Structure formats: C-alpha cells, structure tokens
Amino acid sequence: MIVVLDQGCSLKDKAAVVRQIEQQGGRLLVSVVGKETHIGLIDSVAQSLATTISEMPGVAEIRPVAPPYPHVSREHQPEPTEVRVGDVVIGGRETVVIAGPCSVESRDQLEAVARSVAADGARMLRGGAFKPRSSPYSFQGLGEEGLALLSHMSVETGLPVVTEVVAPEDVDLVGRYADMLQIGARNMQNFRLLSAVGGHEKPVLLKRGISSTVEELLLAAEYVVSAGNPRVVLCERGIRTFETTTRNTLDISAVPVLKERTHLPVMVDPSHAAGQRDLVPHLARAGIAGGADGLIVEVHNDPDSALSDGPQSLTLDGFGEMMSQLAAISAAMGRPLVRVLS
Amino acid sequence: MIVVLDQGCSLKDKAAVVRQIEQQGGRLLVSVVGKETHIGLIDSVAQSLATTISEMPGVAEIRPVAPPYPHVSREHQPEPTEVRVGDVVIGGRETVVIAGPCSVESRDQLEAVARSVAADGARMLRGGAFKPRSSPYSFQGLGEEGLALLSHMSVETGLPVVTEVVAPEDVDLVGRYADMLQIGARNMQNFRLLSAVGGHEKPVLLKRGISSTVEELLLAAEYVVSAGNPRVVLCERGIRTFETTTRNTLDISAVPVLKERTHLPVMVDPSHAAGQRDLVPHLARAGIAGGADGLIVEVHNDPDSALSDGPQSLTLDGFGEMMSQLAAISAAMGRPLVRVLS
C-alpha cells in the first residue's frame, strides 16, 4: 500500500500519518517521486489502518501496491521513460549501442577501443574498474585508476561513460567519474547498494541477475526508484539454464515482457549471454528486433590477451561489421542508429 | 565409427563386412545417404576391428564418429541443406513462414484460417490431427478426419501441409495426407518414432524437446538422417527454465549455435515459446533477425474458443500485422518473405 500525500501537505500532517502507522506496528518507507511524497507501507498492514489513514488530513490517495513495483509499472506511468546520459537518450527514438572493454586494463587499451567504437557508431563507452570475480585470485580491476582513464577517454571521444559500482561505499567515488552507474548481475539483489544508487543523481544501468525472475528485476528497480532516483535502465544479459553451449541463455522474451510491464528502457547485453564472440552479432540483431532500446557490448583491441572475458569480446573489426548489420535491423524497426560526427 | 562402402560394393562384400562386425559382437546400423551406403557401429567397437574392416573389399572409408552426429554436422557437409516441401524451399534464400491452428477442429475453422494466412503470405499450412496432451482428459485431436481436412485445404490453397505424427504405427497414415511430418517436442527422444520417419520419404520437421540440449537435438536428427531420410528441418520452440512469465524460454542463441554445427535448416516456433499472443510478433522478429530460416506460428480465427493453445494463437488480423513487420526484418536480413500470387 502506498499513501500519497497532498502536494502541499504540512510537515505536521505528514508526521501524524507516520506516527499513526508506527503506532500500529507498521513499518514504512518515505520517498519523493516527482512532486509527490509517497509513504510505502509493508505488506501486512490491516485494511482498517488503510481506511483510517485515507481520512487523515494531508492524505491525497491510498494506492494498493498492485503490481508490487508501483513506481516502475506501466500502470503507474503508461508513457515510456527516456533516460538521458550526457547528450544520449536511452529509450527514445534512437537505438543506443554502448561498447568498450570488459575491464579497463591500460590507457593504450582503452584509447584504442574507445576511438574505434566511437568511429563505428557506439554512443557510450563501457569499461570495468571494479570487477566482481568468482575467484579471489582473478583480476579485480584497476579501481580508481581505471575510473580516471574512463573519464579521460570520455572527454577525448565525447562518449558518456558507464561503469560498475560494487559497494555502497564506492558510489560517490564512481559517481564522480562516471556518467552512469552500472549494477552488475551479481548485485541485483544487493539491496543496500540499490538504495545507495537510488540516493545518487546519476542514472543507473541495472542488470538482471542470472537467475532472477522478471518480477525480481522489477522489484530491484523499484528499490532504486523508490529511494529517489527515477533514471533506471534495465538490462537483460542471459539467465542460467541447463543448456551449456552458451555461457548463459539470452532470455529474449524478457524484452517484450519488460516493455509491457514497465515504462523503463530495456537494453540487451549479448556478450555475457553468449560467452563467445561469434554468437554476439546474432544475439545483438535479435535483441533489437525483439524490441530492445539498445545494446551493451564488450569489445577489445586484443581479445586473446584480455584480462577478463576475452572469448566473448568482439574485435575492433568485428564490432564494425556488427554495427553495419544493426544499422539495417534498427532501420527496419523504425529506431535507427544515429551516427554522430565529431 | 561409420564404415562407408564403395558405391559399387557388391551385396556379398557388404554381407561380409556385416558378418565380420557381428562376429565380434558389434552392433550396427545400415543407412543409405545419397548414393553412399553407411554402416554405423556402436561406440565400443575396438580399434583392431576398425583396422580389419578398413582393409576389406568394398570398403571405401572408415570415418570416426566425431562429432557424434556425423551426418548432420557442418564438418561433414559445409554447404547448407535446402529442404523442399512441395514447391517451398526451407533453408534457401527465402524466409518461410508456416501458419495454422494448433488443432484442426472443423472444416470451417481450418478453411477460415488457411485462406487468411495464405493471403497474408504464409507458405505452408500447419494443424494438429493427433495431439499429444499432458492430460488424458484434454482434446486429443480429430485423427484421420483432421488429416483429410488438412489435405483438402492444401489443395484449395496451394499450401503444403505439415502435421504431427506421434507413433511409429501412424507414420504411413500421416504420410499419405501430409507433405511434411512433424516430430513434436515431447517425442524428440522417441527413438522408434525417429527411426520410423527416417524410413519415410517425406521431409521431417523436428522440434527440440523442452529440456533437450542442442547436442541432443542434433543426435535426434542423426537418428532420422542415419535411417535414410536426409530432409530434416530443426525447430527451436523454447526450453524449460525457472522463469514463469512465459510458457517456455525461447533459446534464441540456439539458432546461431545450430547453424554453426549443422547444415540443416533451423526454424523458430515463437507461439509455444511465448505462450501468450502479444509476445509472438516480438519473438518472431527476433527469430528471423537471429538467423532462422523461417517460423512456424499458431493462428486461429476465434482463439478464445480454441480447443487447444488459444491464448498463444494469433488472430487472423494479428497474423497479418506480424507479417508486415517480418517483411521489413526479413528484407534487412537479405532473405525476403516471398508473396505468391494465386
């Protein structure tokens, strides 16, 4: 249940509502969405309490929480959300491709990749500085040094930067360098982290966990939006199934299912789904044809010596070829790739 | 291991090879592929036997069975197989769409659907006469009466017909009426049935089991081809995963993976994967953009009163709209939909 306050609701009235709920043992969560102040109540609140509250001064409306992710649902907001990152708009008329290396490894590597993907039509740059790795003995990223390299290349190429943040205490640091904060698949249910990026002003790219349902992804987005940050882009990146010929199974159906349930933009990450380079262009085309607003793709200037995810990284040439194919599919979908002259 | 005989190998020489294998306790499987006669041996045959046989008269070659599906593998035959059904070619330059009701229910129903999908560009007609159903109390199909209706509408519309066969003893019956024999997902590992359609002259549409791996699908195709019928088309139709917002999870990656491993054509069934009508066009577009040679789609003139699979059947109008979208995507892929004037 969500209590929506009058826009001019006094602090005193608001406090009375909160006190009323707490006296009944209810727990709550206050958030500001646009100009509205929302008080979210926990599931188990009695109907009698709902009636009492609906009649208190300052209360505009009581909304049952159905669907369970009120802020991000299409019912709540029928028109699609466009998320602006620098001068790029995700969820608008344009198909947006984000590209870059899995990990930032060095200035030379990042520069080679960034200049090449920019020339081939990428609209944003990706690259990991903090890497969550299954093994403590795998490369964990360059940290702040990597962030500085990303920021530098962003200025050089004009491409806004997205990079992963793995812990609440890093959000401010990453937010100083990056234009968009990525929540990785493993952290999709790291609720403290979701709340932390929900309190930041930079937009968020939220990846689906490898075994998370569509509903859980929407609830994770609800954590971010209800904490105050409405600029969330969702990303399908493959789920874990019995099939082993691919690293994960791209759940292409999740794209139209998400578009039906939420107003947030939806992207596809064909690289992590495939796990091998030669499949990436096929999944990329399928993603756009399935209705995605864009793609995030791993590209490396020398994949064979990459410190992470080499096998699934496109070569520079491979990325160029893929973009040619995508130009045709995007045009057929009525949402063209835009080439920016620099 | 496969023993390939000389094309002019005498019956006597052939018998000697067979006897040699059987005397060593080996089991075998004889098949004719094109002009070649193949003797497939079971896995556990000793290397010594292989050497002996390779030196016998009439033996052209010994091929190790690697990959385990020699007849259907790309290694065995690099160029793609085109499967002709009536005047339709699957796996050629054209994108082929098969459409029709889940079950044949009546002459009126079938006629309404068949004429409409033909007008909108479907190139083949589908419809079930023998329905494998999870419950013994669900509608099991019209049987031969349904086959006769399909055959009649095929003549009326000029569309070749594909329909499911569920048991070896029905293969001849179904083959008399249909232009293509469908093996459903539940029967993908019904090896007797695979062998039976492998002994028939009609082409086969082989659907992937809902929890079968890509390798198991290729081995199932190998059963059909090694039994003598090389005209097999594979079909991805969704796999079973933890996600419940869709009936199954369309494994779009399986399309490029299959195209890489086999020379056989690959189709996509977006209807069974989705389980709900509104998702079908999105998955259909993704399938074609992902590289499929065609689609098989369920369409009904009155889905709400369908005896099976109503929720996932497109309406007649919905099919027309989907075909307009597909025309653009197929053209972008360089494999257009072909409109046949009748």
Add this chain to the structure above:
Amino acid sequence: MIVVLDQGCSLKDKAAVVRQIEQQGGRLLVSVVGKETHIGLIDSVAQSLATTISEMPGVAEIRPVAPPYPHVSREHQPEPTEVRVGDVVIGGRETVVIAGPCSVESRDQLEAVARSVAADGARMLRGGAFKPRSSPYSFQGLGEEGLALLSHMSVETGLPVVTEVVAPEDVDLVGRYADMLQIGARNMQNFRLLSAVGGHEKPVLLKRGISSTVEELLLAAEYVVSAGNPRVVLCERGIRTFETTTRNTLDISAVPVLKERTHLPVMVDPSHAAGQRDLVPHLARAGIAGGADGLIVEVHNDPDSALSDGPQSLTLDGFGEMMSQLAAISAAMGRPLVRVLS
C-alpha cells in the same frame, strides 16, 4: 469431469450416455477402475451437459476433475496403494530395493550381478533389454535375447524382474518375460505407450522425465490408470538443472510432495540422478529418509567395461556396503529392509 456409471449399468444405458456426449461434440475416454466404469470427458464440456448426464439412467455420479488427475489423487483415495510384483509388495511396510545392471549384456554378467544383489538383500532384479539412447551409434540393448536372460535369472534367484519397454508394439513381448514394465524418463510423455501399458495386466514403474514437473508425472500416471491399469509405481530419478557436478539433480522434495498428492508408491533412482558411483549410497540413504518406498539402483560386476552407465554403477561390493547403511536408515524409518532366505 468423470461420469461414474452404476455398477450394474446396462450396455444400452452406457451407450446412451456415450451418444449423448458425442452428439454434443464431446470427446471421451472410457475406463474401468476396480469395479467402476468411468467415462472421462474432455475439459471443455459445458455445465449444461453435465447436468443432463447426471440425470440419465445408469449414471451413479458426476465427479469434477479436480485435481486434474482424479484416479491417482489422494483426495480420490486416501489410503496408500500397495503394488504387488510377484511376492514383493511395493508401498507396504517394507523398504524395497531393486538392483541390477543398466543393460543386460550377457548371461555371465547378469548371473554374477543377480546372484550377488539377491544375496545382499535386493528384492527385485532390473536390467535393460531395449535401451533408448541419445545417439543412434550407442548400444541399443540385446532385445528379446536380453528379456529371456532376465526371465531365466528371475527363476534362478526368485527375484521378480522389471525392464523397460520403449514402444507400444513391444508391450506384449516385454510383458511375457517381465514381472513389471518400466516406462523410462524419455517416454514419460509418450502417451501412446502410456495407454498401451495401461491396457496390460502387469504393474508399471513410471519414471519422471528429466524436465517434467510433479504435476506432469501425475498426469502421466493418470493416463495409465485411466486406461485400466491401477498398479503404478512412480520413480523420481533426478531433474535437469544448471548444476553440472552431478548428471542430474535428485529432486528429493518430490518424494514427500508426491506422497502428499497421490496414493501411489514412490521410489527413488539414485544412480541416474548422481551419474557417479560414489554419490549413490548418500542419495540412496537420503531417498529412504525422505520417505521413499524403495530404490532402484544400477549394479555391475565390472563397471569399467559396462556397455552403458558404467560410471554410475555400483560394484558388487559397493552394493553390499550400501545395503548395510540402508538397513540402519530403513529401520530408523520404521520400514525395514527384509532379508529373504533362499
């Protein structure tokens, strides 16, 4: 909906009921369960028809089909079914262990295994004569020769025999040699085969498909029982999941879930679930402790040269050790292993 006829219902009355249903376009399925004659109607029959039929002569009762597997549900029959195979009772007070090789390979092999497992407390003998194999080049079983060997060893040891039947046309043949007919996991939804064993008088061991839900397993059992054969034993043997350290994932929870929903006995096959020998005793103990009525286990006198499933077959000694452990667990469960003196 199930129409239960009066026990003395005349043929004429029965025919009238059938005609009434067919005139309304209803499809039906007649079965005899104990002394009752049941007419099962397809789902889509109108309520008005139900009312009409309930008032016809010879009709005892109309049962709504809820749950969808009326014959096998606990609601239908609260007390557990005991299935007798020879002098063995599955589902009674005793814990029953079935053991034997995956495939019957030779007289010597079968004799060595059968005598050893009998001495160690196995109460029934298993062994495959018709083997469904993923690859057409794998060993497919000895066929009737294997059946004859099983039957011979059954006489020698006093152990009733269960063996797999893979096609409707083989049911009579297998039924002549075997005491119990096994439906393998791949054929759990081979509905023709289910109907065929439903028409036979021998009891049936029905294995769960690797990606079948509990509900689908119960519906498969309903096919057999509604076709006239109430002597069905269910078997959990592992499902397909993302985890690859085991061949399949033993769904131990399915045991109590099944016991709650059906009155049929439930066994566990730890061998196929594990896929490796050393795990089998652990899963066997867990199965019994989880409430299973018995186990079916693969044992080989020389696993390393087995023609199928060697890695998961227990050695003769390994089986003996496992039985010692099971004796303690079964006793703790109040359902002891019974040692038969021969």
Add this chain to the structure above:
Amino acid sequence: MIVVLDQGCSLKDKAAVVRQIEQQGGRLLVSVVGKETHIGLIDSVAQSLATTISEMPGVAEIRPVAPPYPHVSREHQPEPTEVRVGDVVIGGRETVVIAGPCSVESRDQLEAVARSVAADGARMLRGGAFKPRSSPYSFQGLGEEGLALLSHMSVETGLPVVTEVVAPEDVDLVGRYADMLQIGARNMQNFRLLSAVGGHEKPVLLKRGISSTVEELLLAAEYVVSAGNPRVVLCERGIRTFETTTRNTLDISAVPVLKERTHLPVMVDPSHAAGQRDLVPHLARAGIAGGADGLIVEVHNDPDSALSDGPQSLTLDGFGEMMSQLAAISAAMGRPLVRVLS
C-alpha cells in the same frame, strides 16, 4: 598460483617478493592462514615469473592453484575442519540443529521460540535482524534492536546465536552481538562482504546462492578463508529450477559432493528449500541421511502471523516432532543429536 612464505620470512624479503610481482604487472592478494603467509597471484601470471619467485629468499613453496579454491579444498587439507561456535562444534561427531524464527519480531516471540527449541534439542539459535527482501515494501528487520534481543536470549538459553549480515559496514556491529555471522544466499557473491567477514574473528555460515554452482560456493568460501578467517560452514538451501511445487529444489546431492571436495562442514536448510512447513521434516531427515553435519530450521510460535516466511516455519510442536524423527536418523548415521541439560 600461491606463494607460501617461510614462517620466519622477514618483512624485507616479503616486500621484495611483492615488488617483484607488481613490477611484472601482476596483481596479488596476501593472506595469513594459520601460521603461513600466502601471496595469491592472479591467473594470468607467466610461468617465468613463477620460477623467478620460487628462487627468492623467504619463499618456501609455490603452489599451483588447482583446484581453484586451494584453501578450502580437500586436497589441501584431507582432515575435516571442525568449527567451534561457543561450546558447540559443527563438523564434529555431533549432528547440530540450529533453530529459530526467520525474523526477530519481538522479545516475546523470540523468547517463546528460543526456550522451546532449546528444550527440544536445538544447539544454536537463529533469527534475522537485517532482512534482505525482494520488495522494498516488505519488512526489513528490527536492526540493532533485533541483535540485542538475540544476544539477550542467547544468555538466557545458553544457545550461541547466528544472524545474517548484509553489508560490510555492518560486520562489526553484528559481530558484537552474534556468535556466528551468516552470509545469505543473495549475498553469496557479494565479494566485499565476503572479504569483510573474512577479516572478522567470528565464524561464518555461508549459504549457497539459489543459482550458484557448487564450484561458485567453494570459490565464495575461498574469498572468506583467503582473507584470513578459516572458520566457515557451508549451507545448501535449495536451488532455482523449473519445478514450482516447492519454493526451491533442495540439491541433496550437493551435500556429498561438497564433503568430497572440501574439508569445511556442510549444513542443510530444509525450510527455505521447501517453502512449506509440512515438507520440512522430510527434507531434514534426508539432509542428515545424505551426510550433512547439521541443519538450520525456521520455527515460529505463531507462524500464521509471522512477518516473514510464515508458511515454511515449523510450529513449536512441529519442531519437537521433527527432532524425535531426527534423533533416530542421526543415531543410524552414527552422529547423534546431543541433548544438553540446562
């Protein structure tokens, strides 16, 4: 690769080794395990560097990292680890049952549950104060107030307490109140959190993620142990599969698989796996019979009004009955439940 230093290695020698690695661009991770200092190197280090380092002063040994989780592997340490929590030993001869409510809700609730489970043989108390919940509108736990209640009841009953910690910044706080730190399934790959508890002196209960492989669980344990905390207990709590009759699918095979690969103790959580109360005792028995060192079970004095996980919580009486059954199974396994007189 792991560099093991001499036990008396000087700081200067250690620094030289580190410098040598870093000059070659290698990344490293220093940990102290017992009396040994380990320097873990990232995967991509050249063999030449390994040779150089092995010859430097202060270096005792170079261990290839195979298996990838060296500290927790059985190869590394054949004898089982016993983890002491207060006066309870997990992984020893005794079967240990941990019980308590999902969430700490109030003093009365916790007291009722704690006294009852203690009387029935529970050896440790569980209860959540910080709850990770899929929805931001669900009850998130009492926080420090809950910790204080747990600590109080621990003193009252003599039961050591385990409770979940969800963020690195909470580790010290939780560690002040609790005897054991729980890492929940959703945080199994929250690597910052793993490192944080790895730096604490309290033992850790590490739950498997719902879609984590056995190998990923062992790698997560390696994060904790390699960060300096060897007192880790693993917990299987069900994985996500296609089956929906249970909340998750208890992967009972993971118990013997883990026992084979690691020396760490392994527990089973039947409550989260089942998701419904009536299945819990069956899974609990199966877990012990499958070889687990203990169980962690949810119990509530009034499950119908629980703020979280009510449907899967045992009643007080239900827990008592379960313990009677477990006493028999544990005894049959030779690892009895121990009753402590208070």
